[in-house]
Amino acid sequence: MKELRGNVSVVTGGASGLGRAMALAFAREGMHVAIADVDAANLERVAAELRATGVKAFAARVDVSKAEQVDRFAQDVLGALGGVHVVCNNAGVAPIGAAWESTLADWEWTMGVNLWGVIHGVRAFTPMLLAQNEGHIVNTASVAGLINPPSSAVYNVTKHGVVALSETLHHDLDERNSKVGVSVLCPAYVPTGIADSARNRPVELSNPESGKSADQLAREEMLRKAVTSGKVSAEQVARAVVDAVKENRFYILTHPRINGAIRARMEAILAGRPPSHPMRDA
Numbered sequence: 001m002k003e004l005r006g007n008v009s010v011v012t013g014g015a016s017g018l019g020r021a022m023a024l025a026f027a028r029e030g031m032h033v034a035i036a037d038v039d040a041a042n043l044e045r046v047a048a049e050l051r052a053t054g055v056k057a058f059a060a061r062v063d064v065s066k067a068e069q070v071d072r073f074a075q076d077v078l079g080a081l082g083g084v085h086v087v088c089n090n091a092g093v094a095p096i097g098a099a100w101e102s103t104l105a106d107w108e109w110t111m112g113v114n115l116w117g118v119i120h121g122v123r124a125f126t127p128m129l130l131a132q133n134e135g136h137i138v139n140t141a142s143v144a145g146l147i148n149p150p151s152s153a154v155y156n157v158t159k160h161g162v163v164a165l166s167e168t169l170h171h172d173l174d175e176r177n178s179k180v181g182v183s184v185l186c187p188a189y190v191p192t193g194i195a196d197s198a199r200n201r202p203v204e205l206s207n208p209e210s211g212k213s214a215d216q217l218a219r220e221e222m223l224r225k226a227v228t229s230g231k232v233s234a235e236q237v238a239r240a241v242v243d244a245v246k247e248n249r250f251y252i253l254t255h256p257r258i259n260g261a262i263r264a265r266m267e268a269i270l271a272g273r274p275p276s277h278p279m280r281d282a
């Protein structure tokens with residue numbers, strides 16, 4: 001989509017971090033913006049920031065893991081802003097732990113937000129974009145959708161799912177000669193609230209406080225340090241997203257230093273070697 005001004009963008013997880021930065025970047029392009037999140041207080045704060053740029057903003061409390069809430073949100077956006085053109089399925093959470101340590105609640109929570117959230121967004125919004133034969137879908141995965149960092153099995157599974165869904169969506173639209181574009185966003189560490197994503201975890205999917213091993217707590221601290229010391233800002237990632245939408249670019253890789261790890265994984269697969277370690281072998 002070359003012309004963004006006056007059109008409408010939708011961003012889930014828009015109350016914080018990358019989602020907030022994307023929403024503001026689209027607003028600065030002159031787009032009206034709808035944001036969805038479970039964090040009602042920050043939703044309103046970001047909606048006010050969006051309106052201050054001179055565009056219309058619509059904010060809705062939506063749990064993206066719930067099909068009916070995403071379906072209703074899609075209809076509400078149409079009602080509030082009169083159309084939809086760019087859809088960013090971005091909400092996400094990131095629990096930490098060895099593959100066998102992750103609880104059923106960890107799996108259900110993370111699959112619900114990171115994977116089902118994107119599935120519901122694709123299901124609810126793609127028919128609208130297809131019908132007008134115009135628009136762009138940006139699904140937030142992660143480099144963890146292209147490589148598999150240790151202690152993140154749950155997260156990695158969801159992000160590989162988002163990459164698979166996005167690539168397939170691209171082929172499905174392309175085979176039908178649709179002008180609707182798709183991108184998949186694959187950043188590495190960016191300073192946001194992601195290391196504290198349990199702040200918005202539903203009570204019914206919570207873990208017992210005593211349930212974490214010393215190793216799990218230490219690795220959570222490592223993630224927090226890696227995220228807070230990330231050198232690429234949310235604003236830089238948002239800029240890359242806007243550019244990819246304008247240029248209709250599929251893969252959005254924002255951290256070139258990680259490319260070696262992606263290449264090492266692919267080469268190990270083709271050479272029949274065991275998986276390369278994404279932090280050590282690149």
Ligand SMILES: NC(=O)c1ccc[n+]([C@@H]2O[C@H](COP(=O)([O-])OP(=O)(O)OC[C@H]3O[C@@H](n4cnc5c(N)ncnc54)[C@H](O)[C@@H]3O)[C@@H](O)[C@H]2O)c1
Nearest residue numbers: 013016017018037038063064091092142189190192193194
């Ligand atoms: N920050 C990073 O280092 C990094 C790297 C790669 C990918 N990502 C991905 O970027 C996306 C955005 O994360 P972020 O880094 O901005 O973190 P963040 O915690 O700052 O923002 C995530 C937002 O998602 C919202 N959210 C959580 N559960 C939700 C639900 N069920 N329904 C609706 N909204 C919900 C949160 O309330 C929060 O506002 C995620 O998909 C994350 O996996 C982040």
